[in-house]
Amino acid sequence: RKEVEQDPGPFNVPEGATVAFNCTYSNSASQSFFWYRQDCRKEPKLLMSVYSSGNEDGRFTAQLNRASQYISLLIRDSKLSDSATYLCVVNDADSNYQLIWGAGTKLIIKP
Amino acid sequence: ETGVTQSPTHLIKTRGQQVTLRCSSQSGHNTVSWYQQALGQGPQFIFQYYREEENGRGNFPPRFSGLQFPNYSSELNVNALELDDSALYLCASSLAGFSYNSPLHFGNGTRLTVT
Numbered sequence: 465r466k467e468v469e470q471d472p473g474p475f476n477v478p479e480g481a482t483v484a485f486n487c488t489y490s491n492s493a494s495q496s497f498f499w500y501r502q503d504c505r506k507e508p509k510l511l512m513s514v515y516s517s518g519n520e521d522g523r524f525t526a527q528l529n530r531a532s533q534y535i536s537l538l539i540r541d542s543k544l545s546d547s548a549t550y551l552c553v554v555n556d557a558d559s560n561y562q563l564i565w566g567a568g569t570k571l572i573i574k575p
Numbered sequence: 576e577t578g579v580t581q582s583p584t585h586l587i588k589t590r591g592q593q594v595t596l597r598c599s600s601q602s603g604h605n606t607v608s609w610y611q612q613a614l615g616q617g618p619q620f621i622f623q624y625y626r627e628e629e630n631g632r633g634n635f636p637p638r639f640s641g642l643q644f645p646n647y648s649s650e651l652n653v654n655a656l657e658l659d660d661s662a663l664y665l666c667a668s669s670l671a672g673f674s675y676n677s678p679l680h681f682g683n684g685t686r687l688t689v690t
């Protein structure tokens with residue numbers, strides 16, 4: 465089983481819609497969780513950290529479910545510029561908290 | 576504030592050759608991590624340098640080696656290149672070693688093609 469799993473997509477979503485995707489992780493001792501965004505042929509950029517109580521940044525909401533070992537990202541009122549690959553990142557408590565990356569979920573926002 | 580810069584941006588090498596990739600960390604950052612990202616995959620952690628010492632390594636063979644310099648810039652060296660080494664190599668800088676809440680700031684990457 466992969467340590468961090470994501471649905472690769474693509475998710476094809478009309479502009480203005482709400483979209484959500486999850487990421488599951490295997491190590492229950494993991495402490496830190498992040499969502500990064502990566503545009504085609506570019507470097508990843510931090511979108512947001514994920515906190516235990518859930519957190520929101522504008523149109524983006526991140527949630528953590530420790531019992532089921534997944535994190536989620538919800539995007540409201542999606543924009544064309546939201547089209548990208550969204551990478552889930554979890555620290556590995558068994559390897560000195562190295563970051564383990566999912567393969568990403570591709571999101572395509574259509575006009 | 577100067578961001579993370581990597582060089583070269585693209586590189587083509589032949590199987591068996593050696594390559595050196597370079598990275599300048601963001602000003603004020605003392606930690607550099609290197610990642611390999613194959614097409615359609617997430618970044619895979621290669622190793623991390625903190626205060627010129629390697630302080631963490633992923634599942635990569637010894638032919639992947641690195642250095643960090645007193646100004647916190649870093650090099651990734653790969654010997655005996657294999658076709659599967661073709662990937663985007665990303666350098667990321669951050670503060671304070673494996674402070675696990677420290678966000679990573681990535682460079683634009685070096686796209687290596689091994690033929």
